[in-house]
Amino acid sequence: MFLLIAPSVALLLLIHGFPLLDAFRQSLHDGTLINTGSFVGIQNYTDNLTSEVFWKAASFTLVFTVVGVFGSWAVGLGLALLLRTRIPARGVFKVLLLLPWVVPIVVSSTAINWLVATSSSPIPQLFETLGLGQPLFLADPFWARILVCVFKVWISFPFMMMMSSAALASVDNSVYEAARVDGATGWQQLRWVTLPIVARSTYISWILMTIFCVNDFPTIFLLTGGGPIDATNSLVVLAYRLVFQNQQVGEGVSVAFIMTSVLVVISTLLYRQIRKAAH
Amino acid sequence: MSEFRMPDMSRRSLLRAGAGLALLGGLSACAKSKTVAAGGDGQVVFWDMPWAQDSYNKSSDALVKAYKPADGLPAASLQRIQWNNFTTTFSSALASKTGPAVSTGGGFQAFQFAEEGYIATADNLVKKWDAEGFTQDFLPGTLEAMKTDAGYVAVPWQTDMRVWWYRKSAFEDAGVDVPKTWDELVTAGKALKSKGYVGFGVGAGAGNNLGAHTMVLMMINNGGGLFTPDGQLDLLNERNVEAMEFVIRLVKEGITDPAAVSYTSDNQLAQWKNKKFAFGLFTAALDEGVGDTTGDLLVAEPLTGGHGDKVALAFGNNIMMYTNTPSQEGTEAFLDYYIKNMKAFWQQKVVNGMPVLQSIVDLPEFQASENKMKVIAEYQPVARTYGSRSTSLFAAMAQVDGGQPLAEFTQTVLSGKTDAKTALTTLEKGLSAIVKS
Amino acid sequence: MGAGPWLRFVLMLAIVAITLVPIGVVLFLAFTPSAASASSGGFTMENFSSVFATSDVLLWLQNSLLVTLGTVFVSVAVAAPAGYVLSRGRSRAVSGYSLMLFVFQSLPVITSVIPLFILFAKIGLVDSLLGLTIVYVASSMAVATWMMAAYMDSIPISLEEAAWIDGASMFRGFVQIVLRNSLPGVLSTAIFTFLVAWNDYLVAIVFLRSAVAFTLPVGIQSFFQQNTTDWGSVMAIAVVMLIPPVAVFVLLNKYFSVGGIGGSLAGQ
Numbered sequence: 001m002f003l004l005i006a007p008s009v010a011l012l013l014l015i016h017g018f019p020l021l022d023a024f025r026q027s028l029h030d031g032t033l034i035n036t037g038s039f040v041g042i043q044n045y046t047d048n049l050t051s052e053v054f055w056k057a058a059s060f061t062l063v064f065t066v067v068g069v070f071g072s073w074a075v076g077l078g079l080a081l082l083l084r085t086r087i088p089a090r091g092v093f094k095v096l097l098l099l100p101w102v103v104p105i106v107v108s109s110t111a112i113n114w115l116v117a118t119s120s121s122p123i124p125q126l127f128e129t130l131g132l133g134q135p136l137f138l139a140d141p142f143w144a145r146i147l148v149c150v151f152k153v154w155i156s157f158p159f160m161m162m163m164s165s166a167a168l169a170s171v172d173n174s175v176y177e178a179a180r181v182d183g184a185t186g187w188q189q190l191r192w193v194t195l196p197i198v199a200r201s202t203y204i205s206w207i208l209m210t211i212f213c214v215n216d217f218p219t220i221f222l223l224t225g226g227g228p229i230d231a232t233n234s235l236v237v238l239a240y241r242l243v244f245q246n247q248q249v250g251e252g253v254s255v256a257f258i259m260t261s262v263l264v265v266i267s268t269l270l271y272r273q274i275r276k277a278a279h
Numbered sequence: 280m281s282e283f284r285m286p287d288m289s290r291r292s293l294l295r296a297g298a299g300l301a302l303l304g305g306l307s308a309c310a311k312s313k314t315v316a317a318g319g320d321g322q323v324v325f326w327d328m329p330w331a332q333d334s335y336n337k338s339s340d341a342l343v344k345a346y347k348p349a350d351g352l353p354a355a356s357l358q359r360i361q362w363n364n365f366t367t368t369f370s371s372a373l374a375s376k377t378g379p380a381v382s383t384g385g386g387f388q389a390f391q392f393a394e395e396g397y398i399a400t401a402d403n404l405v406k407k408w409d410a411e412g413f414t415q416d417f418l419p420g421t422l423e424a425m426k427t428d429a430g431y432v433a434v435p436w437q438t439d440m441r442v443w444w445y446r447k448s449a450f451e452d453a454g455v456d457v458p459k460t461w462d463e464l465v466t467a468g469k470a471l472k473s474k475g476y477v478g479f480g481v482g483a484g485a486g487n488n489l490g491a492h493t494m495v496l497m498m499i500n501n502g503g504g505l506f507t508p509d510g511q512l513d514l515l516n517e518r519n520v521e522a523m524e525f526v527i528r529l530v531k532e533g534i535t536d537p538a539a540v541s542y543t544s545d546n547q548l549a550q551w552k553n554k555k556f557a558f559g560l561f562t563a564a565l566d567e568g569v570g571d572t573t574g575d576l577l578v579a580e581p582l583t584g585g586h587g588d589k590v591a592l593a594f595g596n597n598i599m600m601y602t603n604t605p606s607q608e609g610t611e612a613f614l615d616y617y618i619k620n621m622k623a624f625w626q627q628k629v630v631n632g633m634p635v636l637q638s639i640v641d642l643p644e645f646q647a648s649e650n651k652m653k654v655i656a657e658y659q660p661v662a663r664t665y666g667s668r669s670t671s672l673f674a675a676m677a678q679v680d681g682g683q684p685l686a687e688f689t690q691t692v693l694s695g696k697t698d699a700k701t702a703l704t705t706l707e708k709g710l711s712a713i714v715k716s
Numbered sequence: 717m718g719a720g721p722w723l724r725f726v727l728m729l730a731i732v733a734i735t736l737v738p739i740g741v742v743l744f745l746a747f748t749p750s751a752a753s754a755s756s757g758g759f760t761m762e763n764f765s766s767v768f769a770t771s772d773v774l775l776w777l778q779n780s781l782l783v784t785l786g787t788v789f790v791s792v793a794v795a796a797p798a799g800y801v802l803s804r805g806r807s808r809a810v811s812g813y814s815l816m817l818f819v820f821q822s823l824p825v826i827t828s829v830i831p832l833f834i835l836f837a838k839i840g841l842v843d844s845l846l847g848l849t850i851v852y853v854a855s856s857m858a859v860a861t862w863m864m865a866a867y868m869d870s871i872p873i874s875l876e877e878a879a880w881i882d883g884a885s886m887f888r889g890f891v892q893i894v895l896r897n898s899l900p901g902v903l904s905t906a907i908f909t910f911l912v913a914w915n916d917y918l919v920a921i922v923f924l925r926s927a928v929a930f931t932l933p934v935g936i937q938s939f940f941q942q943n944t945t946d947w948g949s950v951m952a953i954a955v956v957m958l959i960p961p962v963a964v965f966v967l968l969n970k971y972f973s974v975g976g977i978g979g980s981l982a983g984q
Contacts, residue, residue: 004797004890005813008857011794015854016820018835019828033370033830034395082728086721093728095965099739102961104915104933107954110545110947111741117484117546118538120553138484138541154735162907163866166900170870204866207818208859215824217918225485226683228540229690236824241683243826244366246713247675256827263822264815271814329938332946333770336938358925361937368922371830375837377925439942489943544943568944 027254032247044254053230053238054255061214061234061259064149068213069206071153076160080168081194083161094165101158109222112151113138141231144224148232152219156212160205167201168194203274207267214263235259321605323355323613326369326382328362330437330596335629342623346616353609360384366677373397373601380604381614387665387680389425389433389599390673399600400430404611413619418655421635424595424664427673433597434614436621437632440563440658441492441592443579449476449557458558460583461500461525468534471557478534479526480550480559482542483689488681489544490689493560496592497522499663500584505679505710506665512714514707515700521585523692523699530695540690551576563654564631578653581661593662596632633659675714684709746951763948764955772927773953776935780914781960783845783931787852787913788906791860794853795905796898799864800890804873821858829922836923843925851923852913859912860905867901868894903968907961914961932957 027044031037048054083094100108116123116137124134137143171194179189195202217236220226226233226241233241235255242252327339336359343357358379360368365384372378373392392398405422408414414422421435445457450467453474458464468478483490498504503518513519529535536542536550550556552569558579562568566576583589598617604610622639624630633654634640640655665676679685688706691697749760767773802814832851833842841847875897876889884892895902917933924934936953939946 002809004887005801007794008798008861009813009816011850011854012816012820012857015832015851016823016828019831020820020823022831023823023827032395033366034374034397079731082724085724087724087728088721089725091969093732095962095969096732096736098965099958099962100735101911102915102958102965103739103742104917104936104954104957106917106933106936107742107950107957108738110950111738111745113543113546114741114745115738117541117543118536118550118553118555120549120555136538136541139538144541154738159908162904163863166867166904167870169900200869201866204862208862211818211821211859215822217824217826222485224541225686227483227485227687227690228694229687236826239824240826244364245678245686246682246684247678248713253827256824259824260819260822264818267818267822268815271818329941331941333938333949337770359927359938360925361921361934362940362942363917363921363937367830371833371837371922372925374830375834375842377837377842545945545947548944562943564944 023253024257026249027257028250030248030250032249033243037250040250044250045258047251048255048258053233054235056230057233057235057238057255060145060232061236063145064152064216064220064232064234065210065213067149068152068156068216069209071149072156072160072209073164073202073205075153075157076162077164079157080161080164081190083165084168097161098158100154101156105155105218106222108155109151109219112147112223116147138224139228141228144228144232148220148223151223152213152216155219156209159212160209163201163205163208164198167198171197200274203270207270207274210266210270211263214259321353323353323381323605323609324379325355325357325613325617326360326379326384327357328360328365328383330383330632331630334627335624338624338627338629342617342620345620346613348609348612352612353605355613373603376603378601378603380610381598381600383436383596383598385677385681386439386594386596387673387677389597390427391675391677392599392601393427393429393432394674397601397603398432399602399604399607399610400432401425401434401600401611401614402430404434404615405431407611407615416636416638418635418637418640418659420659420662421595425597433599434618435595435597435635436618437596437630438635438659438662439594439596440633440654440662441489441496441560441594442563442565442654442658443558443582444551444561444565445558445577445579446476446551446554446556447575447577449474449554452476453557457579458582459580461585464558464582465529465532465534467558468529469532472533475555476557477536477550477555478558479529480547480556480561481535481539481693482544482547483539483686483693484541484543484546487543487547488686489547489560489562490539490542490693491680491685492592494523494526494685494689494692495665496560496590497526497584499590499592500582500588501525502584502586502588512707512711514703514710518586519703520699523703525585526692527695527697527699530693535693540693562631563633563651566650567631576650578650578657581658589661591658591662593658593664595635595664678713679710682709682713684713742951742954745947746955749948763952767949767952767956771935771938771949771953772930773932773935773956775928776930776932777956777960779845779929780931780933780957783849783852784910784913784960786845786849787856788909790849790853791856791909792902792906795857795860795864796895796902797890798857798861799901799905800868800894802861802865803868804876817858817861825855825918829919832919833922842923843929845929845931848920848923848931849913851919852909852916855919856909856912860909863905863908864898864901867898867904871897907964907968910964911961914957 028039028041029037030040079097083090087093115121119134123137128134135143137147175193176189179193184192215236217240220232220234220237221240224232226237236259239252239255242248242255325343329336340357343355346355348354369378369384369388389398405414421438425431425433425435449471450457453470453476455467455470458467464479471478481490481493495505498519501518501522503516503522505512505514507513547561548568551565569576581589581591598614600610600614622642625634625639625642626644628644633651634645639645646652665680684706688702691702746763747759749762801810836842836847841850871894875893879889879893915933917937920931920934921937924930932953936950939949
């Protein structure tokens with residue numbers, strides 16, 4: 001058994017081990033990107049934990065992650081279930097629906113910006129025509145938050161759809177026939193038959209998506225840069241801005257570490273669920 | 280309910296894994312022959328950014344290729360570095376000694392790396408140019424802006440000027456004159472607004488610094504600024520408060536674009552192109568960016584501020600030398616060649632920035648552009664930069680200019696939902712954490 | 717076939733149409749003259765012709781394919797056995813291993829890219845496609861392992877037990893029973909790692925210096941100038957970037973749309 005994971009462990013330690021230690025060392029110093037600076041102990045951590053900006057970013061990260069994970073899961077699972085049924089040209093749909101995942105984010109974020117940014121962009125024009133006024137999708141903090149979350153769901157649902165499809169592939173249709181004989185409605189079949197069968201895979205996809213969302217830098221950064229003001233500032237964007245724009249490297253990296261620790265705790269809790277859900 | 284038919288799946292997957300490893304082996308072989316270290320093969324490595332369209336890249340490649348070093352000096356080679364995340368690219372290269380011998384880059388990068396001890400000053404080169412009389416060719420203020428307590432950290436090659444532009448037809452439509460003072464800016468703005476135009480076109484969206492530059496320019500324009508002459512942060516002075524109150528007033532009067540806080544520079548270009556923006560700050564290349572050849576987009580006079588100051592804001596793009604070089608003499612010889620021959624960029628019209636050499640301004644190709652000549656005539660003489668003479672302060676300018684506090688401050692002011700004092704107090708707090716020394 | 721399938725067809729059509737609006741924008745911009753161009757409006761191939769004529773897009777494409785395929789093969793080869801252990805193992809060591817995966821995957825790339833670069837510079841792996849491939853394999857490793865594990869969970873352990881009773885070793889049980897029944901899982905994992913490597917620019921832009929080593933996401937950045945962007949060319953390259961992954965999806969589509977293996981196994 002050890003031999004089976006040995007290559008993976010070796011690679012992980014080699015590539016991630018050193019940067020992890022180095023980053024931790026940076027988080028205890030007040031250096032720049034090049035020079036280490038002087039040792040400041042846990043001051044960077046306490047600075048962050050007592051800063052309003054940090055907590056605001058943390059709360060947006062939470063919203064972004066919850067919407068990202070469950071939004072993309074609901075859409076992905078729904079589409080995967082729909083694609084299991086008989087639909088003409090099913091294969092074409094399946095390929096087309098994977099596209100949002102494939103487009104480089106620097107390009108899709110530009111497309112979104114093109115759709116909403118100015119008053120002459122198509123979507124504000126559409127809203128105007130429908131008599132819904134002209135919401136400032138990127139300039140109004142409320143709409144900017146919604147837009148970023150919707151964009152994240154748009155990018156992520158194909159992954160969830162693929163995970164769900166692969167898991168559903170192992171569900172035997174005869175299970176449903178049995179359920180139907182027992183008079184279960186479609187919803188009941190989903191709740192009591194499908195979901196339990198794909199539970200482990202679902203938990204794993206939740207864990208993965210949680211990590212993707214919390215760590216997601218480009219989606220937010222390219223669309224809003226964390227703004228307007230700091231409405232869509234997430235922890236990883238905050239870390240980036242601190243490290244690379246403000247060159248407050250220690251503080252930025254310590255944000256990343258706090259984030260990572262919380263993430264590891266959440267992942268571990270979810271992982272326990274997986275074990276419980278073992279068949 | 281069909282089973283996958285995969286005879287020999289196992290063997291095939293092993294073969295594939297084998298093929299993958301073989302591929303890696305192959306890649307590894309090329310990797311060894313291609314590893315880069317500054318002057319690894321004795322050449323002067325020059326890192327250049329994509330300053331303008333692809334034609335610029337071709338032109339600068341040609342310029343470097345045409346360099347014939349004197350006897351015993353190394354040849355030069357060029358690598359194109361992308362803007363995206365360039366601070367990381369430079370920092371990681373310097374830290375691992377795989378960086379260039381000479382490079383362009385961010386406007387404040389040379390000051391920052393000088394502070395970290397990676398820059399070779401250009402003092403010898405400037406001395407040589409003094410002896411030749413070549414320093415006279417630099418436009419006033421351009422070369423001096425690179426001088427610090429430690430010497431010349433770089434030499435300038437073009438100026439990135441912030442310029443007030445206007446759309447002639449929009450002003451005709453609204454029946455007002457192009458503003459020359461702040462008061463006129465308000466009057467014109469109201470008239471333009473009634474016709475559906477934006478009279479103070481700015482943008483402060485993702486990755487767009489132009490809005491922040493507008494704020495700083497307005498402060499300087501009113502006799503204020505970010506720093507005192509001796510380099511102390513000084514945000515809450517009366518002039519700054521007044522200037523920001525003025526901007527907030529423009530916002531509240533509806534003279535700005537309500538979505539300005541989210542505009543990227545591309546959105547700004549789009550608003551100019553769609554004839555929404557009638558007046559506003561941009562780089563010196565707005566007409567080229569919009570693709571307007573009708574002469575409807577024109578350079579306005581620098582505005583005169585509330586207390587009679589007439590100023591412009593400039594960023595000196597420069598070329599810096601690094602201590603990690605195969606030969607300092609070789610690097611200097613290359614830089615000497617490059618600066619003296621870079622006029623080709625303006626002759627071929629492949630760059631958008633303003634030249635720093637009088638001999639380039641005098642080129643017929645440059646004289647042909649009325650907008651650019653107006654910038655040289657009216658903006659260049661009153662141009663100011665961000666900071667003061669102290670290196671350590673300049674070292675922090677990159678973070679001040681591109682950092683989070685100034686960007687958020689700009690968005691706060693442009694949202695109009697604040698008062699100047701509160702916004703400036705937050706900015707001072709944010710900047711003082713960055714400008715530690 | 718009643719009305720049901722066609723009703724669902726229309727529903728699907730509507731969903732896909734809405735979903736693909738942003739991609740429509742990309743195509744639209746790719747075939748529209750860029751802002752600074754003299755011609756205005758209308759359909760044009762000028763972005764594509766200029767990109768192919770003046771930039772090294774084919775070289776970038778080749779580099780991207782090389783790195784991506786390398787990443788996919790190595791990742792799957794390393795992640796499949798690791799995923800198997802994660803799926804079947806119940807020991808403390810396995811828990812420790814999963815914790816390690818969480819920790820490494822959770823740290824954002826942006827904080828590790830500089831130390832990683834310095835490390836790779838020491839062993840001469842910067843500015844090389846091999847170095848980049850190794851980074852991609854490592855950074856997709858945790859997810860790839862989890863994806864393999866998630867799929868292997870659906871394969872009943874009873875099958876391997878039967879094989880073990882017949883005297884097969886653990887490794888043989890893994891290869892002959894689990895791996896050969898894991899094609900949809902392998903393909904999902906392959907697609908995931910394909911996209912990680914194909915679309916990354918954060919690492920590539922720091923690691924690759926020589927124009928001959930650029931991958932597509934780095935090459936595309938050449939069109940981002942200081943204050944403006946040549947969007948026509950960027951979108952044209954984006955369309956080029958879409959082609960290989962879409963081709964992969966089309967080729968592999970039938971493998972994951974079929975009913976899967978579970979059905980035939982469930983009866984046993």
